[in-house]
Amino acid sequence: MKPRDMVIQEEDATRITQILTRFLGDSGAGEALLIDRGGQLLAMDGVSRTLDTVSISALAAAAFSSTAAMAQLLGETEFTMLFHEGAKWSIHVSTVDKEAILLAVFDERTTVGMVRVFAKEASRAVGAVLGEARARPRPAGEFAAPLNAAESGPAWTPPY
């Protein structure tokens, strides 16, 4: 299946943040990351712990894709949830839709069961927002004109 382009407008971002904030409040998780299955971080919410969210997104998408491939070898469509338990922090990753996953980071103040229950609810709500965003035509605006010469130069210049 061909992945579709993703344009997140400001109102989409606001709605997604509200859903993630509510999910964190209900579940007791510390951070929530909405990630596309190609590994890109779409949105996040949570306490301001310093996390390398870009790397976590890439690795979580890869891990989730791997488990989906394993599921297919067993005749399943995919495993809808992935759970990694650490000494202090744990990670719960679950399906949002065919193109996105939801990752939650949590500690001993809550349980995987709580996170799982509310992740399902949040995933449905976030999936609806993403579906609307994907169905919308791409906005022209800043993207209407081709790049000019100044914008087409090298992004990184020698000496390297």
Add this chain to the structure above:
Amino acid sequence: MSVINYAKKIIDFKIVYYGPGLAGKTANLQHIHRCLPHDNKGNMISLATGDDRTLYFDFLPVSALTVRGFETRFQLYTVPGQVQYNMTRRLVLRGVDGLVFVADSQFERLRENVESLRNLEANLREYECTLDEIPYVLQYNKRDLPNVAPVEYLEFVLNHRAKRVPFFEASAIEGKGVFDTLNTVSRMALASEFGGAREARNEAS
């Protein structure tokens, strides 16, 4: 699949370095990681075997200039070149916005290059994509070695398509050609977002 975020004013792209095993894909990312200032790069992650062969992928996020108010960011991935890891290669290709095919220029690796390019086309078909739809460049690596094929010959074998793509001679281990390759594929990916290029390509596919 680029991600345009109006709330944060960021465009994210995924660039994948593809090619046969030991062609120098990881060496490209290592050189980029060594050279870029801290402000323009994140952590490099390598999921490798005990003997430093790529098992899953290498990953390096880099940022570039701001274009029309949007910060441009590129997530660079490599795939494992070894034949048996095809499932992994296919997974890494998901959502790709730009491709670098890193070929090993040595005469004795020509067959592996051709097989890897065919494998890339087959894996793209799984995502209903073709090479003609994705910004794509070729890098003829290991030009520092004595037993390399002439560039004209590599061009005939690997770039003999209806739509020829830019190519670069490189010695990734010495850093030669690495940034020329990256600059070109990243600009091609960026340009594909502007002036209706993306819509035209989507309609054609």
